[in-house]
Amino acid sequence: MSSTTPLLDVSGLTKHFPIKGGFPIRRTVGAVQAVDGLDFQVAEGESLGLVGESGCGKSTTGRLITRLLEPTGGRIAYRGEDITHAGRKQLAPIRSEIQMIFQDPYASLNPRQTVGKIISGPMEINDIHPAGGREARVRELLEIVGLNPEHYNRFPHEFSGGQRQRIGVARALALEPKLIVADEPVSALDVSIQAQVVNLLQKVQRDLGIAFVFIAHDLAVVRHFSQRVAVMYLGRIVEIADRDDLYGNPRHPYTRALLSAVPEATVQDEGVQGRERIRLVGDVPSPINPPSGCRFRTRCWKATEKCATEAPPLVQVEGNKPGHLTACHYPETTDVPATVPAPRLAKDPEAAA
Amino acid sequence: MTSTDQQPFLSVRDLKVHFSTEDGIVKAVDGLSFDLLKGKTLGIVGESGSGKSVTNLAILGLHDRDRTAIEGEILLDDKELLTASEKQLERLRGNKMSMIFQDALASLSPYHTIGKQISETYRKHTGASKSQSRARAIEMLRRVGIPQPEVRVDDYPHQFSGGMRQRAMIAMALVCDPELLIADEPTTALDVTVQAQIMDLLKDLQQEFGTSIVFITHDLGVIADIADDVLVMYGGRCVERGTKREVLRSPQHPYTLGLLSSMPNLEHPVDVPLNPIPGSPPSLLNPPTGCRFHPRCTFAEKVEGGLCSKEQPPLEVTNGRGSACHLTADQRAEFFTDLAGSAAN
Numbered sequence: 001m002s003s004t005t006p007l008l009d010v011s012g013l014t015k016h017f018p019i020k021g022g023f024p025i026r027r028t029v030g031a032v033q034a035v036d037g038l039d040f041q042v043a044e045g046e047s048l049g050l051v052g053e054s055g056c057g058k059s060t061t062g063r064l065i066t067r068l069l070e071p072t073g074g075r076i077a078y079r080g081e082d083i084t085h086a087g088r089k090q091l092a093p094i095r096s097e098i099q100m101i102f103q104d105p106y107a108s109l110n111p112r113q114t115v116g117k118i119i120s121g122p123m124e125i126n127d128i129h130p131a132g133g134r135e136a137r138v139r140e141l142l143e144i145v146g147l148n149p150e151h152y153n154r155f156p157h158e159f160s161g162g163q164r165q166r167i168g169v170a171r172a173l174a175l176e177p178k179l180i181v182a183d184e185p186v187s188a189l190d191v192s193i194q195a196q197v198v199n200l201l202q203k204v205q206r207d208l209g210i211a212f213v214f215i216a217h218d219l220a221v222v223r224h225f226s227q228r229v230a231v232m233y234l235g236r237i238v239e240i241a242d243r244d245d246l247y248g249n250p251r252h253p254y255t256r257a258l259l260s261a262v263p264e265a266t267v268q269d270e271g272v273q274g275r276e277r278i279r280l281v282g283d284v285p286s287p288i289n290p291p292s293g294c295r296f297r298t299r300c301w302k303a304t305e306k307c308a309t310e311a312p313p314l315v316q317v318e319g320n321k322p323g324h325l326t327a328c329h330y331p332e333t334t335d336v337p338a339t340v341p342a343p344r345l346a347k348d349p350e351a352a353a
Numbered sequence: 354m355t356s357t358d359q360q361p362f363l364s365v366r367d368l369k370v371h372f373s374t375e376d377g378i379v380k381a382v383d384g385l386s387f388d389l390l391k392g393k394t395l396g397i398v399g400e401s402g403s404g405k406s407v408t409n410l411a412i413l414g415l416h417d418r419d420r421t422a423i424e425g426e427i428l429l430d431d432k433e434l435l436t437a438s439e440k441q442l443e444r445l446r447g448n449k450m451s452m453i454f455q456d457a458l459a460s461l462s463p464y465h466t467i468g469k470q471i472s473e474t475y476r477k478h479t480g481a482s483k484s485q486s487r488a489r490a491i492e493m494l495r496r497v498g499i500p501q502p503e504v505r506v507d508d509y510p511h512q513f514s515g516g517m518r519q520r521a522m523i524a525m526a527l528v529c530d531p532e533l534l535i536a537d538e539p540t541t542a543l544d545v546t547v548q549a550q551i552m553d554l555l556k557d558l559q560q561e562f563g564t565s566i567v568f569i570t571h572d573l574g575v576i577a578d579i580a581d582d583v584l585v586m587y588g589g590r591c592v593e594r595g596t597k598r599e600v601l602r603s604p605q606h607p608y609t610l611g612l613l614s615s616m617p618n619l620e621h622p623v624d625v626p627l628n629p630i631p632g633s634p635p636s637l638l639n640p641p642t643g644c645r646f647h648p649r650c651t652f653a654e655k656v657e658g659g660l661c662s663k664e665q666p667p668l669e670v671t672n673g674r675g676s677a678c679h680l681t682a683d684q685r686a687e688f689f690t691d692l693a694g695s696a697a698n
Binding site: 053054160161162163190191192193194195196198199202203217219220221223224243247257258259260261262263264265266267277279280281283284 | 400401514515516517544545546547548549550552553571572573574575576577578597598601602611612613615616617618619621623626627628629630631633634649
């Protein structure tokens, strides 16, 4: 990280959703610990990928950054300005610089508004009058995202899923944002369309120098899109690193297991050793009552007493490059791939050799 | 591998499924043929609206009979399914053939315990007693890796996690030892680590019971993991088929090639943009003339005389391998090399 102020600086970010229960007086009886102490930075023009399985808190993180949710604790600073608990007034100018792209292109566009109205909406709200008028600006935006400017007066239902997602991108670009939070922007699209949208986002990011927080569960897409990647598990970041370090030298057992579980469309020759296969047993525990210490320990094949009592800090463990942080007491090493055969780990005998 | 001396267990011949809707006739499946041998897995790949799920509803006889026109032949173990009565089909479903769906929560009844739902199928088809079928349900839950099955058998679906529900559904589908299992995107709603568990489970169970599986998915990575043979569907038709190795290593149809090269994998060079297929899937109400892929095909203009937009290319299959494309083998060799190089490394 450079020494200048990062665009977005998040430290200790926490969000607990209260669970109400009891009769006749409803009390808070517990909390879903959706996000629990996140630290990360996003530099200007950089793309940070957030990956993890469902329920790991990645979408909540996105909504906290855009302040659609109120954090329970921690600090969010945008260009050095603390916006953790900022009110509507204080947020107004910042809101136009942080935009969001949503997963479902069917649910995130108002079916009763024309494309022109949808895309100019943000300009109306912020009372922006671009030179040449809003309509000209909308047409320009449609052009940028690869849609026909003549479609200005059409309604969302006249477009396919991929085209709708392009409309969502155009809307996010309308205010010339500095940061875009994209929450699973391609996962609702058909395979052949996903690549179109990924390419579009990449072009937008490069040409306009917009920083991205790219939330996705697809590791291959995240690798393609993000310069830095953070892996989340049950509300915490377990590993964060530059793309090449994370995918080339994963140190956290969870990162490793996640990478090995990605199905690849390749056929191995017989006798050729395939990729490492780590099969985790069981499911992600409930965030209402997460395991003590390291949250991954219930599915980890290396877990010991220490993991149950002491939460590992997110630090640069031995052998990591600067900026590569891992939260594990027993980080993996490249030369010995997951050797510990424990009952928790089901491994393919072929790949173990 | 496909061998000719073995009788196919499931055989679909020139299947056509047309729905009549307010807007016109939707040709969801338009002339599909395939064979599946015993104990093998056929992977059907396609995007939404390619007709892959409709094919399987037709096999199971689960389509709406009033609105659907079906032509062709579906032979299961030499028994014609399309002309079979609802009674006969009922005897087959859950017994000889069964199905796993994508959304386990929607496919399980929220009002009945998991154990009841599993044992119900078993009782219906075998006439076993309540206690026998309960024991069978517990045994099946154990088989699919549910911890403490004697306790969990009395749980309701909402008490199970997503992966466990999918396991319970697999247990339900396999309770009568079916010879044919149709799995329609069974892992799409799951996380990758759980997906890997379920795939391993299906492979183990297949080895144990010798089940034939039709595996429907949009994910070529999943296909590479589980299938023996692959059938690629586009716009209600089969555009390419062959063994997994043939289709993934040396695709013959531009659509298959497009799918392979548009997907980023973990080795894709990051500075190279992805290679998407332009346009979007066709409407089946009003499909393109000729080859249904031609409006999106990069090679359509290279075929002489605009043949692609005029004439539907025939699917010529020899030894289970074939594709429906007007490109000649020489043209393919010339055009495909650079793209295939980046896709199939």
